[in-house]
Amino acid sequence: MxxxxxxxxxxxxxxxxxxxxxxxxxxxxxxxxxxxxxxxxxxxxxxxxxxxxxxxxxxxxxxxxxxxxxxxxxxxxxxxxxxxxxxxxxxxxxxxxxxxxxxxxxxxxxxxxxxxxxxxxxxxxxxxxxxxxxxxxxxxxxxxxxxxxxxxxxxxxxxxxxxxxxxxxxxxxxxxxxxxxxTQYFWLVTALVLVLSAAAGYGIAFYFFRPIKQMVDTMDAIEEDTLSETRIKISKSKDEFTDLSVHINGLLDKMALYVTQQKQFVEDVSHELRTPTAIVEGHLKLLNRWGKEDPQILDESLAASLTEIQRMKTLVQEMLDLSRAEQVEMHYKNEVTPIRNVVLHTFHNFKMLYPDFVFNLDDDLSREIYVNIYRNHFEQILVILMDNAVKYSTDRHEIHLSISESMSYVQIAIQDFGEGMSQEDQQKIFSRFYRVDKARSRNKGGNGLGLSIAKELLEGYKGDITVESVLGHGSVFRIQLPILKNYVPDEEL
CATH class of the missing domain: 3.30.450.20 (PAS domain)
Structure with missing residues (x-):
């Protein structure tokens, strides 16, 4: 057009x-x-x-x-x-x-x-x-x-x-x-005023609608180049046009970020799927040439292919989870979860799954707290963080889990004493497909999507997640969610 x-x-x-x-x-x-x-x-x-x-x-x-x-x-x-x-x-x-x-x-x-x-x-x-x-x-x-x-x-x-x-x-x-x-003077002045009125009218209109012209020019630049860094110039007038310009610039920044993330996402998915696909293809070609006659090679190729297929299946599932996490506000806005109950349930499950680990729980809540979040999503967040704590623990197999209430938020912290990460890694850890040590993470079965899913879910429910870490000494992940005030569960009515 x-x-x-x-x-x-x-x-x-x-x-x-x-x-x-x-x-x-x-x-x-x-x-x-x-x-x-x-x-x-x-x-x-x-x-x-x-x-x-x-x-x-x-x-x-x-x-x-x-x-x-x-x-x-x-x-x-x-x-x-x-x-x-x-x-x-x-x-x-x-x-x-x-x-x-x-x-x-x-x-x-x-x-x-x-x-x-x-x-x-x-x-x-x-x-x-x-x-x-x-x-x-x-x-x-x-x-x-x-x-x-x-x-x-x-x-x-x-x-x-x-x-x-x-x-x-x-x-x-x-x-x-x-x-x-x-009368003559009146018509002469009227002719002059007509010209002056046109000049004043168009001058004022062009002056006051200058921000809109800048917005249109900026949109034209963005339309030609989606990743253009052109932004609306913010005036000093502090009026509604200024607020609108600030919001539009913020929206353009988000759009540029989303486009960049989308490109990175496609590139990362292509890269992640290319390796297991190539491995499965290689084993199938090997079997097709002569490996099917050798039982040992047949078993090894089938096992490797199944492992890579399972990896692709996990990757696809995580990608679906990530896409659903971006829509929680639309589909799960009325869900309510008892936080303390879910934390205790997850804590006991991990104690049973990993008997060689020491799990400590600091429960500072004197009552049950309810939060606007889908229960399965909250369990998924806890499992992602607890699973990472277990995976990246080294010699000291000890995990600390704490839950507390502060102001109008419930706060949960998960601490491990494992590998830790650098300051640079801490800034990128929630990005999609980012892994601190890609080789070791692959061996541990990670695709670099878990923390991205957790962050997307928490932000969808107006929550937040942060990390504190020291390289070689472990990490602490902290999450918080707004508490539902004056909520009474149905069984207590």
Whole structure:
């Protein structure tokens, strides 16, 4: 199956980069759009207030005319306003006269007599006028743009006599100009933020998912070379990615170890089976040529062949035991064994089998202890260790067996006073097919699998095994297993 090209758009880094970019952009866009609308609303209200103030000021100014409204009286009043700095709330802007200031701001003042006839207007306008006894301000549209139309009666200041009407068309020139500029700025900044959001989104995604990229690259290297020593670089961030990297590196180390052991296992099995197979083949060829006519050679060849076949049978059985030992957690997780009972049983069996040996037992337990282990497996471990102690004893035929309880573990020690082993041998003794002295071990019938089986079984039951040895003075093997707390056997219920 071809490997997918790394860095493609379907990568999680690209997906998260896209999502982060969209999130950043939407966060800006919605916030900016809200602020723009708030600003537009504020400016709109300001313009509305200005229109109301302008209407009030014009009404107040025109109400000072004590005669009937006419074109001349209205023009005279507006000229007077343009000269004054402040007249009833109307203020000139800089050096601009009042009317010019109104024109620049898009405001148009229209004055009507009591009959609704137009007397005066600052600019030509086609806005409809309707006599209204009340002051009003309404929103309208002029050339598809928002505008205000305000108006009301003009009453004399002295007796509130109706002089006429005033109408102001407020085109909101300042408002539309500012809003137009702000809208342009908004879209320019939006385009810039879009680019920045994409850069920030993809940058953050690539930065935070860098450990995953390293994991993928490491897996690619492992896929090409199973025994590659490439490992994920551990960051200093101490986050979940760091923990995951540590666990993956540990898993890769175990995989490399298992692959190495598998290769060694196959090589060792091939080597171990090659010798007995060659011996049996040699004897059969000898018999086939002429040995079957000689009773002595026939007996010797058959005996040797049977010995080698028995050796191969033992080797195959030990290999099966080793493979089963790796699966104890799956098949025997609910098994319970009384440890003291099994130790005493094995101790007495070995005393009977080897009467020329002295077996000593130190039992420090005051009660029976139960452990989560299959009874046959525990007996097999004890037999392997006791059998090795007997095999490798030299002149001093003495074996010490002890059992004790420490904290939440039961501890068992088996000591012999035989050959012992070097420090280098102690580090390798639990490896498959390893023998301290291969020639002597073969003569004693060993394949170098017993201690490997014991170690695999103990580790499957959360136990442990260690060795202490002095070359020429013997060895002590110590095993420990976790005790089942508050366990009550069925017969005591």
């Amino acid at each position: 071809p490997t997918k090209k790394r860095g493609n758009p379907k990568s999680i880094r690209w997906k998260w980069g896209f999502l982060l970019s969209i999130a950043f952009f939407l966060l800006y866009f919605l916030s900016a759009l809200l602020m723009l609308n708030v600003y537009k609303s504020y400016q709109y209200d300001q313009q509305k207030n200005e229109a109301e103030n302008l209407l009030y000021s014009v009404q107040s100014a025109l109400s000072e005319i004590d005669t009937k409204l006419s074109v001349n009286s209205v023009e005279s009043m507006f000229e007077k306003i343009s000269v004054s700095t402040v007249t009833k709330g109307l203020q000139s802007v800089g050096n601009y006269p009042f009317l010019e200031d109104l024109k620049s701001r898009g405001a148009n003042i229209r004055v009507f007599d009591t009959d609704g006839q137009l007397l005066y207007e600052t600019q030509k306008s086609y806005t409809t006028f309707i006599k209204n006894p009340d002051t009003y301000l309404r929103e309208t549209k002029l050339n598809d743009l928002e505008a205000f139309v305000a108006g009301g009666p003009i009453l004399s200041q002295e007796d509130s006599f109706l002089l006429g009407y005033v109408q102001i068309v407020f085109r909101l020139n300042d408002y539309h100009k500012v809003v137009s500029q702000m």
